[in-house]
Amino acid sequence: MTSYPLIFLGDTHGFVNDFAKQKEIIEEIMPEFILSENLQNISLNSREKFNKLFESKKISDTVSFEEIELLIKFCYYKNINLIGIDLFNFGFDERLRLKITNSKNLTKDDKIKLKNLLLIREKMHISKIKEYLNKTNKPLLVITGSWHLRKDSPLRKNFSNYKIIYPSDLKGKLLIKPPKNIQDFKYSEETK
Numbered sequence: 001m002t003s004y005p006l007i008f009l010g011d012t013h014g015f016v017n018d019f020a021k022q023k024e025i026i027e028e029i030m031p032e033f034i035l036s037e038n039l040q041n042i043s044l045n046s047r048e049k050f051n052k053l054f055e056s057k058k059i060s061d062t063v064s065f066e067e068i069e070l071l072i073k074f075c076y077y078k079n080i081n082l083i084g085i086d087l088f089n090f091g092f093d094e095r096l097r098l099k100i101t102n103s104k105n106l107t108k109d110d111k112i113k114l115k116n117l118l119l120i121r122e123k124m125h126i127s128k129i130k131e132y133l134n135k136t137n138k139p140l141l142v143i144t145g146s147w148h149l150r151k152d153s154p155l156r157k158n159f160s161n162y163k164i165i166y167p168s169d170l171k172g173k174l175l176i177k178p179p180k181n182i183q184d185f186k187y188s189e190e191t192k
Contacts, residue, residue, distance in 0.1 A: 003029070004191065006129070006159055007139055010146030010166035011038065015178035019070040021187060022143060025165065031080060032136045035128055037144040038068050039084030050076045060089045061097060071143075085128040085142070091117040122154045129159070147176045156192070164190045 009025055011018050026034065040060055044050050053072065057065040065072075075082040089097060096113065099106060106114070125144065133140055148155055149166050151174075156164075167175045168188040179185050 003139055004161060004163040005133060005139060006162040007141050008149055008155065008162060008164045008166075009141060009143045010149050010164070010174070011143050012167050012175070012178070013038075013145060014067065016167065016182070016185060019074075021165070022071055023074060025141060026074065026078065026080070029139045029141065030078075031141045032138045033081045033083055033132050033140055034071075034075060035083050035085045035132060035140065035142045036068070036071070037084075037086050037125070037148070038063050039072075039082060040086045040090065041088045042084040044072065044075065044082040047076075061094075062089045062092065062101075083128070083132065085125050085144075086121055087117075087124065091121060122148065126154060126158050129155075145176075146174055150174060150176070160192055162192055164192075166190075 007025065007029065009022060038059070040063060042049075042053065042059065044053060050072070053065070054076075059065050059068065072082060074080075092100065096110060098104075099110065125142075125148065129140070129142055142155075144155070146166050149164055150156075165187055166189075168186055169175060169179055169184050170186060172188040174188075175185065
């Protein structure tokens with residue numbers, strides 16, 4: 001892989017084995033830091049912090065420890081700092097979280113709140129990425145939901161000289177939900 005200072009890796013949130021691709025990229029670039037949307041507001045930048053998380057096994061109400069356990073353990077053994085770049089529970093209050101989790105219809109106010117939260121979250125992602133780009137000379141790996149890598153996303157607009165690796169259909173179209181047939185899945189790449 002040609003070295004880019006910034007590599008975005010799209011996460012499917014579980015409709016494929018995301019860790020397999022994460023491990024492949026990590027082994028190839030051996031970053032000092034990995035930024036993760038799913039780690040939310042947790043920073044694992046010391047052995048003690050990793051060990052506390054191994055004991056508690058608690059990320060949040062929206063992300064279980066088991067969902068990202070393989071990545072956490074791999075970073076621990078490879079001595080790679082794993083940094084959360086999002087809000088706790090993605091900023092969702094309990095009512096909104098339960099509606100989303102249970103696929104309940106959102107009210108107009110819920111949709112406005114989600115849109116505002118999304119802006120806050122994406123600004124936070126950008127700020128954290130800029131912060132950690134200045135902390136390392138190695139490639140910075142950012143693992144985020146593939147939706148955040150859409151063509152008009154703030155992440156694409158705010159950075160240059162990057163590689164994006166994202167889940168796609170066989171034609172290279174970004175997937176933000178599972179394909180009808182899992183055989184119609186692959187990873188595609190773009191650079192800027």
